[in-house]
Amino acid sequence: MRLADLSKRSGISVTTIKYYLREGLLPPGRQLNATTAEYGEEHLRRLRLVRALIQVGKVPVATAREVLGHVDDESLGRTIRLGAALWALPQEPEPDEEDPAVVAARAEVDRLLHMLGWETARELAPLSPVHRSLVVAVAALRRLDFPWDAELMAPYAELMHQVARRDLDFMESHASEAEQVELAVASTVLFQPVLRALHRLAQEEESARRYGIE
Known part of the structure; x- marks a missing residue:
């Protein structure tokens, strides 16, 4: 699908999708020519995840990028890959160990x-x-x-x-x-x-x- 189709199916504006692409939150599409790229179901799925993180979870863009980096790291075993992605989400501050x-x-x-x-x-x-x-x-x-x-x-x-x-x-x-x-x-x-x-x-x-x- 083209960018306009991805926008229509996801309910996310073309401008916002381009922003996610620039910020590395969404992988680039398959380049068809100098000005046109093609996107697949994996891009639609990723957009839903990005929207969940940023719009619902109120996760900062930099943190979302870190989470997604762990999601995409195929060098990790599944348990560590999942744990690393979840641990990158906002967490409690360090407790006072003298308390x-x-x-x-x-x-x-x-x-x-x-x-x-x-x-x-x-x-x-x-x-x-x-x-x-x-x-x-x-x-x-x-x-x-x-x-x-x-x-x-x-x-x-x-x-x-x-x-x-x-x-x-x-x-x-x-x-x-x-x-x-x-x-x-x-x-x-x-x-x-x-x-x-x-x-x-x-x-x-x-x-x-x-x-x-x-």
């Missing part, structure tokens, strides 16, 4: 991972911003006298493991590894609000069943 709440939270998170047998998560912990985010969240709870420990977190972690299995089952329903990694990144940006909303709806439903609505 007693952070020290206690880190110990409980490590104990949780040991209890669950999540050895890969333990090995990647020093590098993982996701691990850091969990430590920061647990530390905040502990400062407010909600002493969440490994035993309290374990049932929630096991439920989220079931969600992760469904995520990967859905991801693997797509043909290419590039599509799978793109989908995982897009889902992280787009699907997190769905999970939060479902959690709150489930709380409302369970509360009504237990206590009524009057």
Whole structure:
């Protein structure tokens, strides 16, 4: 398809697509002549991902470029490729390692991972911003006298493991590894609000069943 067709199918203006091309967010099309290029379904798919990152996730262009660089890095194994792309998304700042709440939270998170047998998560912990985010969240709870420990977190972690299995089952329903990694990144940006909303709806439903609505 030509640029105008790509714009029409994606709902993104030609000007914006040209900007994404200049910024390296969208790979160039196949050059037909000096002034015309041809684009394929992979460009349409990438545009959806770019729009999810920038317009929905509010990810800065430079960060989006870094994320997409990991998505396209075929030299990485699938787990590292996916992890690197997701880790490049905006994350929590580094916690204060001298804060007693952070020290206690880190110990409980490590104990949780040991209890669950999540050895890969333990090995990647020093590098993982996701691990850091969990430590920061647990530390905040502990400062407010909600002493969440490994035993309290374990049932929630096991439920989220079931969600992760469904995520990967859905991801693997797509043909290419590039599509799978793109989908995982897009889902992280787009699907997190769905999970939060479902959690709150489930709380409302369970509360009504237990206590009524009057």
